[in-house]
Amino acid sequence: MELYSIETGNFKLDGGAMFGVVPKTMWNKVYPADENNLINSPMRCLLIKDGDKTVLIDCGMGEKMDPQLSKFYYLNGDDTLQKSLDKVGVKPEEITDLVLTHLHFDHCGGAVKPDGSLMFPNATHWVSASHWESAHNPNNRERPSFFTENFDPIKEAGKLKIIKKETKLSKNISLKLFYGHTDGLIVPFIKDGKKTLVYVTDFIPSSSHVQLSFICAYDINPLVTVDEKQEFLEEAVEKNYTLFFEHDIHTECCSLQRTAKGIRVKEMFALNAL
Numbered sequence: 001m002e003l004y005s006i007e008t009g010n011f012k013l014d015g016g017a018m019f020g021v022v023p024k025t026m027w028n029k030v031y032p033a034d035e036n037n038l039i040n041s042p043m044r045c046l047l048i049k050d051g052d053k054t055v056l057i058d059c060g061m062g063e064k065m066d067p068q069l070s071k072f073y074y075l076n077g078d079d080t081l082q083k084s085l086d087k088v089g090v091k092p093e094e095i096t097d098l099v100l101t102h103l104h105f106d107h108c109g110g111a112v113k114p115d116g117s118l119m120f121p122n123a124t125h126w127v128s129a130s131h132w133e134s135a136h137n138p139n140n141r142e143r144p145s146f147f148t149e150n151f152d153p154i155k156e157a158g159k160l161k162i163i164k165k166e167t168k169l170s171k172n173i174s175l176k177l178f179y180g181h182t183d184g185l186i187v188p189f190i191k192d193g194k195k196t197l198v199y200v201t202d203f204i205p206s207s208s209h210v211q212l213s214f215i216c217a218y219d220i221n222p223l224v225t226v227d228e229k230q231e232f233l234e235e236a237v238e239k240n241y242t243l244f245f246e247h248d249i250h251t252e253c254c255s256l257q258r259t260a261k262g263i264r265v266k267e268m269f270a271l272n273a274l
Helices: 015-019 024-030 067-073 081-087 105-111 129-136 152-156 222-239
Strands: 002-014 038-050 053-057 097-099 124-128 160-163 173-178 185-192 195-199 242-244 253-259 262-269
Touching: 002 015, 002 067, 002 081, 015 024, 015 038, 038 081, 038 185, 124 129, 124 185, 129 160, 222 253, 222 262
Parallel strands: 053 097, 097 124, 124 160, 195 242
Antiparallel strands: 002 038, 038 053, 173 185, 185 195, 242 253, 253 262
């Protein structure tokens, strides 16, 4: 199995929104904001080459964002989805599976080109059933994050794969569902021999969010997030999982440890250090 970090560019989000009720005096020490209270976040994806499967998890914002809207997110960085794929020698046509952890624009926008065609024409696109329903009948909290032009062409092209429960994409990749951040968030678990890498997506968006009380204000069910997170972290420590972060500009991966103050980050490292 080969694993590659795929950078697609960065954007900025309000620090208070990213850390919810946690006071800025606490979260700013671990993920500093700029003078406008914004924190810079990557849209980091994961490429997995495993036998006859070439799997991409999430695909960034893409190039269709309305300029009037994109200016609010302060897009920055030189990385793009295409450039990062070129660096690892993978063509879009070679992607066999695209796992969309959820359909918020910063996770799925790259799946569809500005002309409406699919970026990955040969890929099966994995989405959870409850989240597909949420994206088409959104609650008022999430409505601004869904743009049907990012995902309806997938169904129209006959490339949509809907899952309703935990599913194995392959022998080494399991897709588990969570419900705190959004309804039916897919969290991929990747096993490589004795190691397990977990792409924690917006469930735990950065290493700074490992602390149990550090919960995004974006989560539609924060109390569910707390319960899911507590159970997951206990499992992750027990089984020595490695966490891979989508939105941490400082850290790609970390291991965990149990401390007197709860479960905390043990070591931070790049994916290629595994």
